[in-house]
Amino acid sequence: xxxxxxxxxxxxxxxGIPYVMVMTLSVVMxxxxxxxxxxxxxxxxxxxLPWVIKPLWSPLVDRSRTKRxxxxxxxxxxxxxxxxxxxxxxxxxxxRGTLAVFWLMAFSSATHDIAxxxxxxxxLPASQQAAFVGVRSTFYRLAMIAGQGGLxxxxxxLQVITGDVPxxxxxxxxxxxxxxxxxxxxxxxxxxxxxxDHAVKSNSQWVVDYFSVFAAFFRKQGxxxxxxxxxxxxLAEAQLLKLVTPFLLDPRALGGLGLTTPQVGIIYGxxxxxxxxxxxxxxxxxxxxxxxxxxxxxxxxxxxxxNLVFVLLALLQPDNLYLIGGALAVEQFGYGFGFTxxxxxxxxxxxxxxxxxxxxxxxxxxxxxxxxxxxxxxxxQDHLGYPNFFIWVCxxxxxxxxxxxxxxxxxGFGKKV
Numbered sequence: 001x002x003x004x005x006x007x008x009x010x011x012x013x014x015x016g017i018p019y020v021m022v023m024t025l026s027v028v029m030x031x032x033x034x035x036x037x038x039x040x041x042x043x044x045x046x047x048x049l050p051w052v053i054k055p056l057w058s059p060l061v062d063r064s065r066t067k068r069x070x071x072x073x074x075x076x077x078x079x080x081x082x083x084x085x086x087x088x089x090x091x092x093x094x095x096r097g098t099l100a101v102f103w104l105m106a107f108s109s110a111t112h113d114i115a116x117x118x119x120x121x122x123x124l125p126a127s128q129q130a131a132f133v134g135v136r137s138t139f140y141r142l143a144m145i146a147g148q149g150g151l152x153x154x155x156x157x158l159q160v161i162t163g164d165v166p167x168x169x170x171x172x173x174x175x176x177x178x179x180x181x182x183x184x185x186x187x188x189x190x191x192x193x194x195x196x197d198h199a200v201k202s203n204s205q206w207v208v209d210y211f212s213v214f215a216a217f218f219r220k221q222g223x224x225x226x227x228x229x230x231x232x233x234x235l236a237e238a239q240l241l242k243l244v245t246p247f248l249l250d251p252r253a254l255g256g257l258g259l260t261t262p263q264v265g266i267i268y269g270x271x272x273x274x275x276x277x278x279x280x281x282x283x284x285x286x287x288x289x290x291x292x293x294x295x296x297x298x299x300x301x302x303x304x305x306x307n308l309v310f311v312l313l314a315l316l317q318p319d320n321l322y323l324i325g326g327a328l329a330v331e332q333f334g335y336g337f338g339f340t341x342x343x344x345x346x347x348x349x350x351x352x353x354x355x356x357x358x359x360x361x362x363x364x365x366x367x368x369x370x371x372x373x374x375x376x377x378x379x380x381q382d383h384l385g386y387p388n389f390f391i392w393v394c395x396x397x398x399x400x401x402x403x404x405x406x407x408x409x410x411x412g413f414g415k416k417v
Contacts, residue, residue, distance in 0.1 A: 016143025041378025156261030279336025303338020
């Protein structure tokens, strides 16, 4: 048991860090470097693409080398990518240069996810897999708090100390690059070598089998409404998430709340993520008591109704940090609570012979549903201003409610027996 504790927490903490660097810290950094909201939302949304299409190359990871090999090599690659960001940020062409490196990091992180999740299934017996699911999730969430909270706070403080925004962010990325080099060496020693972890032998039928898995997914009864739900459930949230940090950082004269970078790290990156986690835990508990079918509508309402918080914040522009923090905590708790229904629905859709592969396809649609709306969010906000943008976000929840009305939930699914 002790050996399991030696690698599961570090593996899933290191899985969460690059995702949060690519999807969240990049937004904060570009905002600090005065990139427009339109460009931030458009180009950082493209970074979702590796997670959209990762099911396409997951069989290739199975068929070449061990999962352990992939994990360790990719952690060194991610470390190198972080170092390249640190080198590129202070340059004059920082936007193009850092985006190119973030693309490398995103593909490396998505492939690392495939290898880490596969290794988890191979290295643990079935009885321990269920027992350590909570540990996996906890350390992934801790990575989010460390990234969105701790590293954003550190970047803000370094900006004050150095008086140079690019240098401050370069120091943050150097720090995390060093961490990934160390974690790569640590896992070289700590990760077990299960006998089942080997390259899957190829045969003449594997290409046929590969395409048959996708065909089986799209032959599911009601697949059109399923895919519509997967794409539309977070239509509003996908737009909102791209503009929350710019809204908090923008000066009041531009309609923002004028918070400092350290304040954003504490209020949104730490308190917000804790509230998000508690909402997810609460959602999982009530579904286990009453089942997904009974909780679906209360959960989608709890996810979308708190978006009104941002309308009020944009109109009133309060300067009380406790009020702002409380409002963000309410919104994040509702988001975490309602998102649980989405995760359970994906599990229900994936049920069947190809459960693992079909769940991966669902996560691809989930990422696509975040990528496409997020790309246009900055342009919409630049033209509407923050108050009208957040009103638009509330209007954009209507397709989500419509998609929810069309899906069918198996009676009792998710309810603990």
